[in-house]
Structures are given as structure tokens and as C-alpha cells.
Amino acid sequence: MFGKRLAMAATVTFLIAALGACSGGTGTASGGSGAGNDDDTVRGLKDSVRHITATTTRATRPHLVKRCSTATRRVRHTSGSGSGSRRRTRTWYTTERYRSCTQVQRGTETYRKTVRPEEWCVELDDVNGDRKRDDVWYRVSRQTYGDALGADDRARLEFVPTGRGC
Incomplete structure (x- = not known):
């Protein structure tokens, strides 16, 4: 009984080690320096920026x-x-x-419902050095948007996007 458990534990440990070795870790497969989230970092030339304001509407719900x-x-x-x-x-x-x-429930109450959240977007050309990838929009944080807004046109930008498309 104890021998079977020991053999099973050894097999599970071996599988975990093998899968961990195959996962890649923080290697430089993307051509980066190997520091942190290089896989998510996007580089390119600033083309345009866009701020999409939040859209809200009035809605009602039961007042409890x-x-x-x-x-x-x-x-x-x-x-x-x-x-x-x-x-x-x-x-x-x-x-x-x-x-x-x-x-x-005693009546209803009105409140502001967010229909579309606020978004900040940056458009890049020559994404990650590929001259064919132009006019790609990325959703970014408010701080990254502010940095891109203050940068010159065609300035080289590097950031981690929060999403694609805008």
C-alpha cells in the first residue's frame, strides 16, 4: 500500500517538473531581454490617440x-x-x-447605469518592427494614454496594452 503511494507521488512529481520545464518560464523567445512581461510589450511609432468617454443612461430598479x-x-x-x-x-x-x-419593495429608484466604460486608445505603426503592421489600435491605461498624448507624432512608443482594438 505504501509502495503504491510512493510510486504515485514520484510520478506526479516527475510530471510537474516536466511540464514546468516545457512552459518556457521567463525566457527570451520573443526576442526581448527576458525581464518581466516582455511578451506583452508592444513597440511602434505613434500614429494617433483616442479617448472614448463613458456613456451612461438613467435606469430604474426596485427600491428595497x-x-x-x-x-x-x-x-x-x-x-x-x-x-x-x-x-x-x-x-x-x-x-x-x-x-x-x-x-x-417600496416603489422604484433611478440611478446612472454605465452603458460603455471609459477607454483610452493609442494607434501604432510598424508594430514590433514589422513595417507591414500599420494602424493597429491598442487599449491602454490612462497614464500610458497621457504619455502618448504628450509625445511627438511618429515618436517611438513602448507599452503594455490592456486590450486590442478601439
């Missing part, structure tokens, strides 16, 4: 309020004395008060 009421319930109590064939059990009941609360 907490309604509480007091109620009573019957509670059973028992106590025993004696032992063996002389054992006696005494039972009595009491009324206990408690508070019962529930959420109930």
Missing part, C-alpha cells in the same frame, strides 16, 4: 426597504433527574419574543 416586526414562538424546555428505571423528565414550554426582518 427593511421591514421588521416582532413575533413570538413557543420554545420547549426539558430537564431530567434520577437514573435508570427511576429517571424522570420534566418538560415545560415558554413563549419567546424575537424580531423578524425582511427586505420589501
